[in-house]
Amino acid sequence: MKIGNFEIKGYAALAPMAGVADRACRELCIEFGAAYVVTEMVSSKGLTMHDRKSDKLMLLGEKEKPAAVQIFGCDPATMAEAAKKAAATGCDAIDINMGCPAPKIAGNGGGSALMKDPELAARVTEACAKAVELPVTVKIRAGWDENSINAVHMAKLQENAGAAAITVHGRTRKQMYAPPVDLDIIRRVKQAVSVPVIGNGDIVDALSAENMYKATGCDFIMVGRGALGAPWVFTQINEYFKSGIILPDPPIEERMETMIRHIEKLCEYKGDYVGMREARKHSGWYIKGVRGAAALRQEIGALENMEQLRAVADKVITAAHCE
Numbered sequence: 001m002k003i004g005n006f007e008i009k010g011y012a013a014l015a016p017m018a019g020v021a022d023r024a025c026r027e028l029c030i031e032f033g034a035a036y037v038v039t040e041m042v043s044s045k046g047l048t049m050h051d052r053k054s055d056k057l058m059l060l061g062e063k064e065k066p067a068a069v070q071i072f073g074c075d076p077a078t079m080a081e082a083a084k085k086a087a088a089t090g091c092d093a094i095d096i097n098m099g100c101p102a103p104k105i106a107g108n109g110g111g112s113a114l115m116k117d118p119e120l121a122a123r124v125t126e127a128c129a130k131a132v133e134l135p136v137t138v139k140i141r142a143g144w145d146e147n148s149i150n151a152v153h154m155a156k157l158q159e160n161a162g163a164a165a166i167t168v169h170g171r172t173r174k175q176m177y178a179p180p181v182d183l184d185i186i187r188r189v190k191q192a193v194s195v196p197v198i199g200n201g202d203i204v205d206a207l208s209a210e211n212m213y214k215a216t217g218c219d220f221i222m223v224g225r226g227a228l229g230a231p232w233v234f235t236q237i238n239e240y241f242k243s244g245i246i247l248p249d250p251p252i253e254e255r256m257e258t259m260i261r262h263i264e265k266l267c268e269y270k271g272d273y274v275g276m277r278e279a280r281k282h283s284g285w286y287i288k289g290v291r292g293a294a295a296l297r298q299e300i301g302a303l304e305n306m307e308q309l310r311a312v313a314d315k316v317i318t319a320a321h322c323e
Contacts, residue, residue: 001196001220004135004164006066006092008220010035012209012237015200015224016070016095016139018102020281024265027063028258029227033234036220037067041097041105044073044082058089068093068137072100074109074120076127083128083136093134093164096125098154099141101173112173115144118154122161129162139167139200142185145174149182155189155197167198167222177225186216198222205233206240206247229285231258252290252320256313259286263309272305279303283312292319 001008014021014029016038026037039058046054058069069086071094073079083094098121100111107113114121121138129136138158143149155166168189170181181201190197199218203209204226212221227233236247249255262282267275283300287293296312303309 001165003093003137003196006135008036008066010238011221011241012203012234013037013198013220013222014227014234015222016040016068016097017224017228018100020228022057022266023059023061023064023269024262025231025282026067027061027265028262029231029234030063032231033238034223034227034231035234037064038095039067039069039091041070041072041100041111042082042086044071044075044079047071047082047085048078058086058091060089060091066092068095070095070097070139071128072097072105072110074114074124076120076123079124080127080131083132087132087134091134094128094132094136095167096128096136096138099139099167099169099173101141101176106173112141112144115141115150115154115173116148118150118157121154122157125158125161125163135164136162137165137167138163139169141169141171141173142182143172145172148172149185151185152188152192155193159193159195163195165196165198165219166193167200168218170199170201183212183215186212186218190217190219196220200224202226206236209237210240229259229282229288231262252317255286255290256316259283260306260309260313262286263306267306276303276305276309279309283309287312287316290316290320291322292316 013036014034018040042054042057060067069091071082086094097111098114105111140154142151168186170186186199196219198220199212199216200222203223239247263279280303
């Protein structure tokens with residue numbers, strides 16, 4: 001798939017999940033075969049006010065190619081200025097978040113709130129597209145609620161405003177992340193526009209990836225929560241599309257080794273204090289569904305150092321071999 005002047009070679013991207021898809025997570029997913037990554041969403045107001053936290057969210061490593069920086073906001077002028085700052089990071093594209101359902105984002109007019117004002121959303125995209133030479137992409141939802149499924153109308157306006165690609169999460173804002181995913185609305189968007197369309201929503205393995213492609217005709221797919229604690233999902237998707245083989249999940253030893261490497265990266269980039277506290281949620285995802293996981297939840301919730309994490313990994317491996 002080609003977006004603007006760069007090409008994505010592969011089958012699936014890592015979605016820009018706030019508080020999750022940071023540099024450590026992105027690099028690990030690339031290692032396992034993610035063909036494209038997008039940063040956590042960055043506040044346009046924060047960027048224009050020189051907020052250090054916002055600047056850090058845009059930091060891309062040398063391994064992150066191709067990659068987009070995602071920004072959010074609802075003021076065209078502020079978003080255009082933020083796009084310029086994002087472009088200076090060396091990213092390949094600027095992505096605009098028009099789908100985040102979080103109240104603190106949508107409540108201030110950003111994210112999925114733009115689904116309620118397609119004309120304003122188009123002005124935001126047009127301002128950003130005129131401000132930078134990089135391709136500008138957008139991520140939208142099916143609509144605000146079941147009574148306003150307007151993704152097709154939104155997508156057409158976005159294309160006319162200069163969007164180089166459109167990602168569609170097949171849920172409304174009201175649904176948040178609850179089922180079902182509306183694959184038909186993604187299909188209809190694909191039929192309505194000429195720019196690439198990326199399908200997103202409930203892709204958790206090779207077969208759900210195949211279903212997204214077949215049911216919607218989309219050009220590319222984006223994996224979000226399906227990659228949490230399972231970055232090897234990209235290896236599985238890639239292998240299936242290349243050979244038709246469905247790879248099993250890695251052995252428990254490899255899963256725990258991946259978990260430890262992930263948290264080591266977290267601590268390297270964010271420091272031990274922040275890294276280990278964020279490790280608590282990531283570790284919970286890595287051990288989900290394994291024998292003895294429930295008994296380890298409290299221990300994981302109190303992680304403070306790598307020694308404790310390794311002890312948890314050893315217990316998981318031991319429990320698995322007792323089955």
